[in-house]
Amino acid sequence: MKYVDEFRDPEKAKLLIDEIAAVTGQIETTQQRPLQLMEFCGGHTHTIFRYGIEQMLPKAIELIHGPGCPVCVLPMGRVDDCVTLAERPNVIFTTFGDAMRVPGSKKSLLQAKADGADIRMVYSPLDALDLARNNPEKEIIFFALGFETTMPSTALTVLQAEQDNVRNFSLFCNHITTVPTIKAILDSPDMQIDGFLAPGHVSMVVGARPFDFVAETYEKPLVITGFEPLDILQSIWMLLKQLNEKRHDVENQYVRIVPENGNEPGMDALSKVFELREFFEWRGLGSIDHSGVRMRDEFAAYDAERKFSVPNLKIADPKSCQCGEVLKGVIRPWECKVFGTQCNPETPMGALMVSTEGACAAYYNFGNLDELLKKREAVGT
Amino acid sequence: MCLGIPGQVVEITDVEKKLALVDVSGVKRQVNLACIVSEDHSVASCVGDWVLVHVGFAMSRIDEVEAQKTLDLLTELGEAQAEIESMKASAAS
Numbered sequence: 001m002k003y004v005d006e007f008r009d010p011e012k013a014k015l016l017i018d019e020i021a022a023v024t025g026q027i028e029t030t031q032q033r034p035l036q037l038m039e040f041c042g043g044h045t046h047t048i049f050r051y052g053i054e055q056m057l058p059k060a061i062e063l064i065h066g067p068g069c070p071v072c073v074l075p076m077g078r079v080d081d082c083v084t085l086a087e088r089p090n091v092i093f094t095t096f097g098d099a100m101r102v103p104g105s106k107k108s109l110l111q112a113k114a115d116g117a118d119i120r121m122v123y124s125p126l127d128a129l130d131l132a133r134n135n136p137e138k139e140i141i142f143f144a145l146g147f148e149t150t151m152p153s154t155a156l157t158v159l160q161a162e163q164d165n166v167r168n169f170s171l172f173c174n175h176i177t178t179v180p181t182i183k184a185i186l187d188s189p190d191m192q193i194d195g196f197l198a199p200g201h202v203s204m205v206v207g208a209r210p211f212d213f214v215a216e217t218y219e220k221p222l223v224i225t226g227f228e229p230l231d232i233l234q235s236i237w238m239l240l241k242q243l244n245e246k247r248h249d250v251e252n253q254y255v256r257i258v259p260e261n262g263n264e265p266g267m268d269a270l271s272k273v274f275e276l277r278e279f280f281e282w283r284g285l286g287s288i289d290h291s292g293v294r295m296r297d298e299f300a301a302y303d304a305e306r307k308f309s310v311p312n313l314k315i316a317d318p319k320s321c322q323c324g325e326v327l328k329g330v331i332r333p334w335e336c337k338v339f340g341t342q343c344n345p346e347t348p349m350g351a352l353m354v355s356t357e358g359a360c361a362a363y364y365n366f367g368n369l370d371e372l373l374k375k376r377e378a379v380g381t
Numbered sequence: 382m383c384l385g386i387p388g389q390v391v392e393i394t395d396v397e398k399k400l401a402l403v404d405v406s407g408v409k410r411q412v413n414l415a416c417i418v419s420e421d422h423s424v425a426s427c428v429g430d431w432v433l434v435h436v437g438f439a440m441s442r443i444d445e446v447e448a449q450k451t452l453d454l455l456t457e458l459g460e461a462q463a464e465i466e467s468m469k470a471s472a473a474s
């Protein structure tokens with residue numbers, strides 16, 4: 001964690017923090033209860049912890065860390081599916097490094113690799129496609145995951161495979177969508193969010209308009225936010241100003257990267273290859289309507305789910321694991337019974353402890369562990 | 382995976398497939414430019430562009446100052462090194 005003096009522009013940071021305190025003081029509802037602002041994206045969560053932004057905010061503001069870390073919301077059953085695919089003979093299973101250590105019901109991909117499965121970490125789906133070209137006798141499966149930010153990349157890779165007639169390449173498609181998930185959060189009775197920091201890089205692809213419903217239908221303010229600590233402070237201030245003025249608009253703090261209409265070639269590729277699923281299962285959040293995509297029928301030959309059989313079983317999380325409650329903001333990470341003890345970054349029980357973007361790993365790495373554990377005892381969980 | 386990393390386009394390697402070499406903190410790797418080319422901005426004119434690279438695809442053009450700021454931040458967050466390492470490791474296969 002850092003202090004304001006260590007920010008690249010401490011003057012500006014101090015100014016923003018003062019402004020935030022001033023506006024918060026003017027908002028009446030903070031007398032009754034704290035304001036809850038949700039940062040959806042795991043990248044924001046990471047910056048918030050790294051820079052200790054929460055500690056700089058007035059007590060009347062609570063940041064709720066949303067489910068926007070694609071690795072963290074992967075259900076165990078999906079990891080099991082990956083392991084099954086990877087353990088098929090003649091398969092090279094390729095994945096981003098982030099997914100390797102997520103626990104499945106029996107093993108993680110890392111353990112499957114140690115047991116002899118041919119699993120390779122790649123930086124880009126294009127590298128998986130190259131592997132397919134170089135190994136024509138093997139089946140190369142790419143584990144496609146991530147929000148709209150990574151969808152154009154996998155879609156364009158599939159289009160390239162089709163154009164070059166590479167037949168031994170397929171996607172195990174686990175892409176998830178942001179907008180229906182924010183809707184589900186807004187509909188959930190457990191949650192009372194006053195405003196959203198929307199993910200900057202998802203918006204870079206989809207643009208600002210898909211978020212209009214948050215302001216129009218749910219009457220909540222939303223600010224599209226960049227990843228620098230100052231971006232986050234500025235966006236929090238923008239949200240508070242809206243709340244104080246009783247406005248609810250979609251505002252774009254990250255204009256330097258996010259065009260109003262998003263990225264056209266990216267969106268074209270994405271909608272050519274993918275279509276919405278009726279629902280998708282999220283770890284801890286359950287099934288959310290239209291929150292994932294699958295490959296269109298035209299691309300069935302590139303769809304690992306159709307090309308091979310995938311068990312697709314629902315596996316319940318271990319009882320002691322409370323990732324779901326943490327994801328919904330119902331409990332704080334350190335309140336989970338196994339936080340810091342059975343569940344730690346070395347031996348994670350839940351995915352929120354695996355990724356550096358997960359709220360539990362963030363608390364573990366940047367919080368004061370002893371203090372948090374004491375707090376937990378005091379709460380009596 | 383989601384934050385991406387800035388780099389500069391140094392050379393077009395395949396006009397038709399819109400592929401280019403991008404220099405990310407001294408590491409060069411092949412990157413797909415499909416998302417940043419348009420009628421007004423041809424593949425050839427991308428040389429010299431600073432871009433935000435996500436998993437091997439240039440997703441956005443950025444100015445040089447912004448690129449440097451973002452690189453500094455990623456280095457501070459410990460993300461830059463990890464991203465560059467995975468780039469290198471993967472390029473070898």
Ligand code: SF4
Nearest residue numbers: 323336343350353360
């Ligand atoms: S401490 Fe572990 S099991 Fe508990 S919520 Fe966090 S990641 Fe899940």
